Amino acid sequence: MKLPVKMTINGQSHSHEVEPRLLLVHYIRETVGLTGTHVGCDTSQCGACTVLINGQAVKSCTLFAVQMDGANITTIEGLAKNGDLHPIQQGFWEKHGLQCGFCTPGMIMAAHQILERYPKPTEDQIRHQLEGNLCRCTGYHNIVKAIQWASEQMAGKK
Amino acid sequence: MATATERLFGKSVKRREDPRFITGRGKYVDDLKLPGMTYAAFVRSPHAHARIKSIDVAAAKAHPGVIAVFTGKDMTGVNSLPCGWDLRKAKNIPGVVQDLVMPPHMPLTSDVARHVGDPVAVVIADTQAAATDAAEKVSVAWEPLAAVTATEKATAPGTVQVHADAPGNVAFKWALGDGAATDAAFKTAAVTVKKRIVNQRLVANAMEPRACVARFDEATDELTLWVTSQNPHVHRLLMCAFVLGIPEHKVRVIAPDVGGGFGSKIFLYNEEVVCSWAARRVKRPIRWTSSRREAYMTDAHGRDHVTDAELALSSDGKILGLRVKTTANLGAYLSTFAPAVPTFLYGTLLNGVYGIGAIHVEVTGVFTNTTAVDAYRGAGRPEACYVVERMVDAGAAALKMDPAELRKKNFIPKFSGAFQTHVAVVYDSGNYAGALDKLLSVFDYKKFRTEQEAARKAGRLLGVGFSTYIEACSIAPSKVVGALGAGAGLYESGKVRVHPTGMVTVYTGSHAHGQGHETTFAQLVADELQIPIEQVEIVHGDTGSVPFGMGTYGSRSASVGGTAIHMSLDKIKEKGKKIAAHLLEASPKDVEYVNGQFQVMGVPSKAIPFGAVALTAYVPHNYPEGLEPGLEETSFYDPSNFCFPFGAHACVVEIERETGQVKLLRYVAVDDVGNVINPMIVDGMVHGGIAQGVGQALWEGAVYDDRSGQLVTGTMMDYAMPKADMLPFYETDRTVTPTPVNPLGIKGAGETGTIAATPAVVNAVVDALSPLGVDHIEAMPLTAARVWDLINTRSKKG
Numbered sequence: 010m011k012l013p014v015k016m017t018i019n020g021q022s023h024s025h026e027v028e029p030r031l032l033l034v035h036y037i038r039e040t041v042g043l044t045g046t047h048v049g050c051d052t053s054q055c056g057a058c059t060v061l062i063n064g065q066a067v068k069s070c071t072l073f074a075v076q077m078d079g080a081n082i083t084t085i086e087g088l089a090k091n092g093d094l095h096p097i098q099q100g101f102w103e104k105h106g107l108q109c110g111f112c113t114p115g116m117i118m119a120a121h122q123i124l125e126r127y128p129k130p131t132e133d134q135i136r137h138q139l140e141g142n143l144c145r146c147t148g149y150h151n152i153v154k155a156i157q158w159a160s161e162q163m164a165g166k167k
Numbered sequence: 168m169a170t171a172t173e174r175l176f177g178k179s180v181k182r183r184e185d186p187r188f189i190t191g192r193g194k195y196v197d198d199l200k201l202p203g204m205t206y207a208a209f210v211r212s213p214h215a216h217a218r219i220k221s222i223d224v225a226a227a228k229a230h231p232g233v234i235a236v237f238t239g240k241d242m243t244g245v246n247s248l249p250c251g252w253d254l255r256k257a258k259n260i261p262g263v264v265q266d267l268v269m270p271p272h273m274p275l276t277s278d279v280a281r282h283v284g285d286p287v288a289v290v291i292a293d294t295q296a297a298a299t300d301a302a303e304k305v306s307v308a309w310e311p312l313a314a315v316t317a318t319e320k321a322t323a324p325g326t327v328q329v330h331a332d333a334p335g336n337v338a339f340k341w342a343l344g345d346g347a348a349t350d351a352a353f354k355t356a357a358v359t360v361k362k363r364i365v366n367q368r369l370v371a372n373a374m375e376p377r378a379c380v381a382r383f384d385e386a387t388d389e390l391t392l393w394v395t396s397q398n399p400h401v402h403r404l405l406m407c408a409f410v411l412g413i414p415e416h417k418v419r420v421i422a423p424d425v426g427g428g429f430g431s432k433i434f435l436y437n438e439e440v441v442c443s444w445a446a447r448r449v450k451r452p453i454r455w456t457s458s459r460r461e462a463y464m465t466d467a468h469g470r471d472h473v474t475d476a477e478l479a480l481s482s483d484g485k486i487l488g489l490r491v492k493t494t495a496n497l498g499a500y501l502s503t504f505a506p507a508v509p510t511f512l513y514g515t516l517l518n519g520v521y522g523i524g525a526i527h528v529e530v531t532g533v534f535t536n537t538t539a540v541d542a543y544r545g546a547g548r549p550e551a552c553y554v555v556e557r558m559v560d561a562g563a564a565a566l567k568m569d570p571a572e573l574r575k576k577n578f579i580p581k582f583s584g585a586f587q588t589h590v591a592v593v594y595d596s597g598n599y600a601g602a603l604d605k606l607l608s609v610f611d612y613k614k615f616r617t618e619q620e621a622a623r624k625a626g627r628l629l630g631v632g633f634s635t636y637i638e639a640c641s642i643a644p645s646k647v648v649g650a651l652g653a654g655a656g657l658y659e660s661g662k663v664r665v666h667p668t669g670m671v672t673v674y675t676g677s678h679a680h681g682q683g684h685e686t687t688f689a690q691l692v693a694d695e696l697q698i699p700i701e702q703v704e705i706v707h708g709d710t711g712s713v714p715f716g717m718g719t720y721g722s723r724s725a726s727v728g729g730t731a732i733h734m735s736l737d738k739i740k741e742k743g744k745k746i747a748a749h750l751l752e753a754s755p756k757d758v759e760y761v762n763g764q765f766q767v768m769g770v771p772s773k774a775i776p777f778g779a780v781a782l783t784a785y786v787p788h789n790y791p792e793g794l795e796p797g798l799e800e801t802s803f804y805d806p807s808n809f810c811f812p813f814g815a816h817a818c819v820v821e822i823e824r825e826t827g828q829v830k831l832l833r834y835v836a837v838d839d840v841g842n843v844i845n846p847m848i849v850d851g852m853v854h855g856g857i858a859q860g861v862g863q864a865l866w867e868g869a870v871y872d873d874r875s876g877q878l879v880t881g882t883m884m885d886y887a888m889p890k891a892d893m894l895p896f897y898e899t900d901r902t903v904t905p906t907p908v909n910p911l912g913i914k915g916a917g918e919t920g921t922i923a924a925t926p927a928v929v930n931a932v933v934d935a936l937s938p939l940g941v942d943h944i945e946a947m948p949l950t951a952a953r954v955w956d957l958i959n960t961r962s963k964k965g
């Protein structure tokens with residue numbers, strides 16, 4: 010049995026008939042073909058699959074695709090606008106916030122939510138809010154620095 | 168056109184690979200989708216140890232969308248996964264006390280499953296969902312057997328046998344050092360300390376789970392395997408020559424973007440062999456991606472040693488002797504490099520940075536019903552460092568000496584060239600006191616001890632821990648490792664192709680899965696050729712384009728792989744000089760390469776730019792007699808020795824009395840990795856290494872239930888990965904003692920943090936608890952429960 014689902018991803022409308030058990034992350038990766046969103050675990054710990062759903066950072070492995078009918082989703086591929094990197098993406102580059110790059114899309118999407126909640130976050134706030142995203146390469150040091158850098162840039166622009 | 172550039176060696180150049188990763192355009196194996204692709208799902212043993220009575224695949228085969236189901240019995244003509252390190256007396260391998268037993272490790276086991284997750288069948292289907300559903304329908308009649316998982320129980324009398332040909336579950340026995348001299352040292356000692364030191368089993372947990380895509384092309388008889396590998400050529404060689412018996416030149420292995428490895432992606436695994444074999448049969452590409460649950464059950468684990476160590480000291484704190492007896496758990500099967508890890512990567516590092524009088528180490532490798540154990544970041548060296556650094560602290564405590572003072576008293580004096588240790592290896596260069604002095608000054612040690620005294624009076628449990636570590640990297644001189652049992656040479660290749668326009672493509676046999684080769688290697692090339700970095704492209708991870716390669720592990724990429732590139736660049740410049748000399752009507756010996764141009768020595772007006780020489784090499788109309796056209800050079804660099812990075816780390820912890828919770832307040836690292844190409848990248852690797860080392864000390868551990876043999880920590884919910892809010896910012900600094908071993912002076916930086924951090928943290932916790940009478944903690948991780956228990960039992964005693 011397949012069900013129809015229609016959603017907007019990075020400004021583009023997508024309609025498919027999918028199995029009800031299909032996870033949103035697999036829909037994004039396999040059905041739509043946006044492979045920047047990653048799968049690093051099967052218990053919703055790692056956060057590599059984090060995307061923005063109607064502006065909220067959500068682990069896309071925790072939802073079925075069919076639940077997303079009518080949703081507006083942003084993935085890592087949709088964050089840069091007209092070829093300009095988002096300040097968070099720029100921050101990860103400037104501050105060496107990534108090594109293997111696998112957790113990075115999820116980290117950046119989680120950081121997006123953090124900076125909406127706390128435009129000038131403390132180090133503790135950043136670290137606490139990043140609890141749902143695992144990285145094995147950086148020891149988090151430069152990820153925190155990257156988010157701090159982005160916060161300063163975004164404050165400067167306002 | 169080539170123009171002079173500023174020197175990039177030593178500069179924190181932003182990573183050139185990052186734009187694709189931060190925009191979601193990295194290409195990892197699981198991102199690959201080929202026309203006609205099929206999907207694999209493995210059927211695995213739910214038991215730690217069980218005989219397979221029968222396997223019924225009929226229902227699975229009938230499942231809609233299923234293309235094929237294979238069991239071990241279908242894989243005729245396929246051999247065991249190889250173990251690439253032999254420890255046998257007949258091979259004259261030093262230190263062998265009892266020959267290594269090498270039981271078969273079949274890609275799909277058909278008689279007995281020997282650990283939870285051991286694969287017994289594979290289902291291939293049109294969709295991942297169909298494959299996974301059908302795998303549930305494979306019916307295996309199991310006869311569960313008793314199982315053993317605990318390292319110290321493996322050799323106990325009456326324990327179940329994991330392999331019939333390994334009596335007492337002993338895989339090998341090995342020893343190194345001078346037993347008689349060590350015994351004598353203990354007889355003259357004023358003080359001896361003996362401790363049991365357990366280095367628990369860890370899981371690498373690279374964020375990207377392992378994956379492979381295998382495609383067989385009937386038209387060309389070629390197999391292409393995309394695989395999450397740290398060393399694609401090694402994968403190809405092992406799979407072709409040892410397991411499948413297929414021609415190597417008809418197999419292309421590609422390791423595209425790989426999401427971390429930490430050792431776990433060095434090895435040849437069952438799944439990639441099965442998919443490669445099956446792709447020929449189903450005549451369609453097959454993709455397999457590990458779930459995290461499968462990763463915990465099947466990625467090679469790390470560490471798992473139980474050690475009894477004894478240290479002999481004089482009354483004034485000189486270390487006279489070290490005696491070490493270790494049991495190393497190898498798991499159910501021998502993984503690719505497993506026997507090397509607890510022997511030549513462990514015993515040889517027990518000299519530490521100290522002038523120890525005598526050393527003797529005995530190692531027994533054992534089989535258990537657990538996932539295979541092999542190299543995990545540091546591989547043997549963290550275990551050695553942990554033993555040495557814990558024992559040094561225990562010695563200091565026994566003598567009531569300051570641990571930093573005891574270390575200073577015993578350091579090998581500053582040297583460059585050669586220091587012969589008691590455990591075979593010869594150190595390359597060192598200034599161990601220099602690193603500790605810098606650490607103590609950055610850390611402000613005296614001030615801390617004053618603060619600690621005040622804190623203790625207020626009842627707070629505050630502690631400092633040191634680790635003055637050494638490691639062996641730049642792996643490795645082929646002759647040396649060959650004599651020690653390695654089945655491979657450990658050189659590296661570097662090919663430099665200068666295009667007619669002066670653009671440069673470099674092919675390296677080393678592989679980046681987070682290390683940043685596309686940046687650091689390009690820095691080397693831009694410097695040597697004095698051209699803008701934008702003109703340089705680094706290619707790695709494809710046996711179809713890279714001549715050969717031994718890959719990335721043992722902190723070898725820059726020191727071994729970088730030197731191979733450096734050698735090729737020298738050859739390019741030599742050939743360029745000949746071409747330029749001809750055009751300039753000068754002798755090649757009078758031509759120098761300055762500011763991106765070949766010029767007559769001291770005469771910048773008589774010069775030809777790099778790009779013009781490159782063009783001439785490909786359009787050789789006016790060209791030296793007898794010189795081949797083209798500008799492309801390949802080099803293989805085989806190091807003459809290992810390199811030995813070292814350093815001094817310190818950390819401060821505070822323990823909450825009521826809960827036993829350990830909080831890491833401060834972490835300071837002074838590392839000496841020789842010359843540094845890109846400080847930002849080296850600091851990043853040190854950060855990540857520290858987090859893993861702290862992880863082992865405080866939270867991580869693979870736990871098996873000893874009765875059922877089940878892996879208790881089988882998901883990320885159960886295995887405690889370090890998170891952002893559990894760690895502080897790290898303070899990193901460096902001393903620079905270049906190695907004389909390679910022309911770049913680079914030692915290696917990939918593993919230092921992991922090696923140093925674990926003992927630093929445990930030493931700090933012991934220091935914090937020392938007012939309660941704690942002078943040692945046998946087992947890690949130092950979870951709140953374990954520390955709470957120590958506080959309460961000791962307090963009651965005290």
